Amino acid sequence: MEHTRSAKAFMHCSSTGVYQPAGAHELKETDPLGDNHRAMMPTYSISKIAAEVMVRYSARRFEIPTTIARLNVPYGDEGGWPAFHLAMMRAGQPIPVHADRPNLFNPIHHDDIARMVPALLDAASLPTTIVNWGGDETVSLEEWCEVLGSEAGCTPTFIETDSTIGGVHVDLTRMHELIGHTQIDWREGMRRLVASHPA
Incomplete structure (x- = not known):
C-alpha cells in the first residue's frame, strides 16, 4: 500500500475464517475474531x-480509501473447496464434517466474485470499510x-470430526447495502463445477 499510496482506492481480500468459531450463528462484521481454521490450517486465521x-x-x-472484503467459500468452474470434495467422493474417501452440524456456509461463485470487485472498490472509505462477502444462499457442506x-x-459419505473447519455462516446485510446481491444459484454453480471437472 505504501508503494501504491496514490491509488484512489484499495481492496484487500480477507476471509470469513477470521471469526471466532460460532457454529450456525450468523456472523456479522462486528462479531469477535478468533482462530477459526486452526484445526485444519494452524496459521490461516491468525495470518488473515x-x-x-x-x-x-x-x-x-x-x-x-480501503475495503476489506471477508470472503466465504469461493468456487467455480476452475475449482475451489467443493472441487476437493468432488475429488474425494470420486476416490471413495469420506468427507470430514465438523460434529457441530449443520455446517453452514455462503459459497460464492467466481463469476459473482469478478462482477462485484468494482463495487467493492467503490465502497472503499476511511476508516476502512469491512464487509462480509459470500453468496446470498446459505448452504451446508453436506448439501x-x-x-x-x-x-x-x-x-x-461423511465422517464427523473436530479436526476440520466448522460452519462459517455470515450475515450479508452490509454486503447487500454496499454492493448488491449475488446472481449465480449455488446448485447451478455446482453443476458447472462438475461439468468442468470430468472424471
Whole structure:
C-alpha cells in the first residue's frame, strides 16, 4: 500500500475464517475474531487477522480509501473447496464434517466474485470499510456434496470430526447495502463445477 499510496482506492481480500468459531450463528462484521481454521490450517486465521490489521493501519497511514472484503467459500468452474470434495467422493474417501452440524456456509461463485470487485472498490472509505462477502444462499457442506455427488454419479459419505473447519455462516446485510446481491444459484454453480471437472 505504501508503494501504491496514490491509488484512489484499495481492496484487500480477507476471509470469513477470521471469526471466532460460532457454529450456525450468523456472523456479522462486528462479531469477535478468533482462530477459526486452526484445526485444519494452524496459521490461516491468525495470518488473515494480522493482514487485516496491517491493511487498516496502512489505510490510515497513507490515507488510502480501503475495503476489506471477508470472503466465504469461493468456487467455480476452475475449482475451489467443493472441487476437493468432488475429488474425494470420486476416490471413495469420506468427507470430514465438523460434529457441530449443520455446517453452514455462503459459497460464492467466481463469476459473482469478478462482477462485484468494482463495487467493492467503490465502497472503499476511511476508516476502512469491512464487509462480509459470500453468496446470498446459505448452504451446508453436506448439501453441496449431495448435489456434486448426484451430478457426478457418486454418493458422498461423511465422517464427523473436530479436526476440520466448522460452519462459517455470515450475515450479508452490509454486503447487500454496499454492493448488491449475488446472481449465480449455488446448485447451478455446482453443476458447472462438475461439468468442468470430468472424471
